[in-house]
Amino acid sequence: PDALAEMAKQREAPLRAPLILVLGAHIDRQHPKVPVVEQIACTAAAGQNILLAAHALGFAAKWATGTNAYDPYIREGLGMRHEDAIVGFIYIGHYAVPHDPSARPDLGAFVREWVGPG
Numbered sequence: 001p002d003a004l005a006e007m008a009k010q011r012e013a014p015l016r017a018p019l020i021l022v023l024g025a026h027i028d029r030q031h032p033k034v035p036v037v038e039q040i041a042c043t044a045a046a047g048q049n050i051l052l053a054a055h056a057l058g059f060a061a062k063w064a065t066g067t068n069a070y071d072p073y074i075r076e077g078l079g080m081r082h083e084d085a086i087v088g089f090i091y092i093g094h095y096a097v098p099h100d101p102s103a104r105p106d107l108g109a110f111v112r113e114w115v116g117p118g
Contacts, residue, residue: 010068017062017093022078023047025085043087050090060095063088 014020025043027036034042047063054061068074069086080086 006067010066013064013066013068013089017060017091019092021047021050021090021092023063023087023090024078024080025087026081027083027085029083040085040087043085047088047090054090054092059092062091064091065089 023043023046025040027039028034029036031039051061051063065086065088069088072082075082075084075086078086
């Protein structure tokens with residue numbers, strides 16, 4: 001993978017769909033009850049619900065991260081603080097052409113049943 005090709009891909013990413021939602025987590029490292037990992041997990045859970053709702057309404061939706069999610073200039077341009085996190089981008093629109101489902105790995109390769117003691 002060539003670095004210039006990756007930069008071009010990320011620069012063109014906003015053109016993928018007519019609507020892009022930024023999943024941004026406002027991180028409060030001093031929060032007395034909600035640790036950072038849960039703050040990020042809540043943002044991710046909201047993103048999953050948005051994907052489900054978009055698909056249920058007949059839209060095409062894709063969650064992507066990419067290098068733009070880790071770029072401090074992107075965060076700054078979106079009005080986010082240095083300590084905040086972009087958890088991902090959700091692209092919403094309609095398929096230009098129908099897509100076949102993506103290949104998925106065999107669940108048995110990384111999931112196992114746990115049986116507790118007794």
